Amino acid sequence: MIRHKSDNKNKVKGSLVSSNDNAKNQSVSVGAQHVSWGGSISCRSEHITSGILQSFKADRRFYSIALESTQAQIKAHMKRKLIKEADGRAILSAIEKIKEMSSVQSFDSLQFGDIYDYIEQQIISISGKSGHVFCVGRSREDQIAGDIRSWVRGSCDNLEDLLQALQASLIDKTEEHIGLKTVIPYYSYSQIQQPIYLGHQLMSYVEMFVRDRCRFKEIRKRANQSSYGSNMVGTILDLNRDAIARSLHFDDSTYNSIDSTTDYDHILEFLGAVNICGVHISKFIADVLTWLAPSNNFISLSDAIVVQNICNPLKRDPRVLEAIRAKVGKLLGLYTGVHAIANGLSSGVSQDIHEAVNSLIDSYDAVTISIKNIKTIVDDFVVNRKEVKEAxxxxxxxxxxxxxxxxxxxxxxxxxxxxxxxxxxxxxxxxxxxxxxxxxxxxxxxxxxxxxxxxxxxxxxxxxxxxxxxxxxxxxxxxxxxxxxxxxx
The missing domain is CATH 1.10.40.30 (Fumarase/aspartase (C-terminal domain))
Incomplete structure (x- = not known):
């Protein structure tokens, strides 16, 4: 995800780090790519390497998280007098101004290597020399690791809320058809097996999504440890990592700096849980397509979900359902790709695992839009009672x-x-x-x-x-x- 950037070697004078101590770390622009002074990308090779190291389009999703975590760390460092009061206030003021600016989505992704380059340049541009101390007490690696944990935590919460709303819709539909005594055929081995109440099949999905919600809760709990301030091998600075963790609503801070910056269990667990949820969604889609088949005609859906064929007005294409099936179908490939990247890596920081962020975000987007559309389908479908009774x-x-x-x-x-x-x-x-x-x-x-x-x-x-x-x-x-x-x- 993020181009590796060497830690700033800040001089510590007493307990204070001033802006002048970090002047030599200011960034310069080479072509369109911002790089650290003395960075590894030369003018000659920049046009070849900049593209492969750019991740702005993916990690722009961490924009708000990165600003909030930076604010929390600056405040904690000011209390410990690791950053001068004047410098800290200037940086915090700059962050507030950045928050008020246009959405990061509108910026040219080619101008910055990643979202952290963008934030760094904006802070320095607004706060001047004070901005050069904003990275005191942290490495690029623990910042990224912490932001990913925050994002996974928030994504688990969002998915749990979406699944809860979907369960509520399934329960409402079940109660409706219990009152109507709606009986439908239950299929096994692709053939009608026995008649069951429709509500019984709908409640089977509720059970599946209960387990999905439990998985996301458990992943959230394990991911909810702050890596902020751990650095790759610790630091001599007197950081209050627990205070940073509390201010960002983490349960605790991590206990090993190496594991803090290279632990991607929560990424793999999240992708695994998303995959299982995708299997449940796919199962629902398969059942709905069976009910919807012209030979069965057990249910009807609105034109927003099944589109009238342009050549044959009597034919209606279940394009939304097929799109959902395709979206959840690709989840396994995304998970397998990340697992392949993570497998065989040493305990040291490397660029490889950063590629996982694209898959992480793509998986979240795919399952999120699928759950929302599944809820719409549940709320929308109407049972054709004559057809289901005969079948x-x-x-x-x-x-x-x-x-x-x-x-x-x-x-x-x-x-x-x-x-x-x-x-x-x-x-x-x-x-x-x-x-x-x-x-x-x-x-x-x-x-x-x-x-x-x-x-x-x-x-x-x-x-x-x-x-x-x-x-x-x-x-x-x-x-x-x-x-x-x-x-x-």
Whole structure:
């Protein structure tokens, strides 16, 4: 992400570092690229190397975080008298002016190597000589590491909020269709397996997103340690790292300077959690596309989500759903790329891992827009009740319930019950009728001990109601799941 920049070697006079002590560290401009005095990019090679080391487009997302963390460190250093009062006030005033300026998005990315170059140049430009002490007590590496931790922490919070809103929409839709007693076909092996209440399938996504939220909470907790002021191998300056951490709402500061600047566990964990969330989103999209298929037509979506085909007005293309599927599909590639970068790196700081930031931001953007659109789809879709009722009764979907009834009531083995159920299905198929319409005497020819109670599993609506085991698809269990989910929200 960030071009490596050597630490400023500030002279310490007593406990004060003045602006004059850092004058030799001022930056100069070579062509369009800002580099440190005596930096490794020469005029001759600058046009070749500047592009590969630029990361402004990616790390501009850390703009506000970098300003806030810089402010906190300047204030802490002023209290410890590591920076003169006048210099500190000048830098803090410059930061406030930078905050009031136009968004960093409007600046030419070719003018600066990264967001930290931009902030440094702006502070020096506004505060003059005082600006040259703004990097006292910190390295570029611990600043970047701390800002990434802050960004991951905030991103976890944002994703948890989005998932919570999505869960609320799923619960609302479930409650709506519990009241309507909406039954839909449940698919296994790409075929209709058994009828279930729609609410049961919707609540399955709520459970998935509960786990996603838990993962983001755990990652946030582990990332919430401040690396600010750690430097790469520590410093002789009398820094109050814990005060900096508290002012930026971290739980603690890190305990090892090497690990502080080279630990990217939180990046890999975040990308991993985003990937799992993407799998859940992809599963939802696959189900919705099945429901939406013209051969099923179980649900309808508005024109904002399924676009009318320009050539055939009767054909509607699920472009939004397919776009979401593609966005979450690329998450695995982004994670794999970062894992490949991190694997094999030594414990020293290197440029390699900085490339991970692009993948980090791209993954966050992809999953964020996907969750928002999933919520829109949940709020928008309408069930076509006639179609789902017909599909729920087709192909003898309660045959597995017949097996369970035979085992429970006739004390026979599952294998024998499956044979009886298969013969009942064959009979209904031969007569071209529903299981529930077969006469009792016909059923007793297959198994004499069958009683009229078997119709509790032959009639689709009654079979669904009877699945009362914990986590089952009966209305009683769905309402329990709703209560539990609401408490978790």
């Amino acid at each position: 729920s009764q087709a192909n003898f979907p309660t045959a597995p319930d017949v097996v369970d009834w035979l085992v429970m009531n006739l004390d026979i083995t599952t294998q024998r019950a499956a044979e009886v159920s298969a013969n009942i299905v064959k009979l209904a198929s031969a007569k071209n009728t529903k299981l529930s319409l077969l006469p009792l005497d016909e059923l007793q020819k297959i198994e004499p001990r069958i009683t009229k109670d078997i119709y509790t599993v032959l009639v689709t609506s009654r079979a669904v109601i009877n699945r009362r085991t914990k986590g089952g698809s009966s209305p009683v269990q769905i309402r329990k799941a709703i209560r539990n989910a609401k408490r978790a929200l």
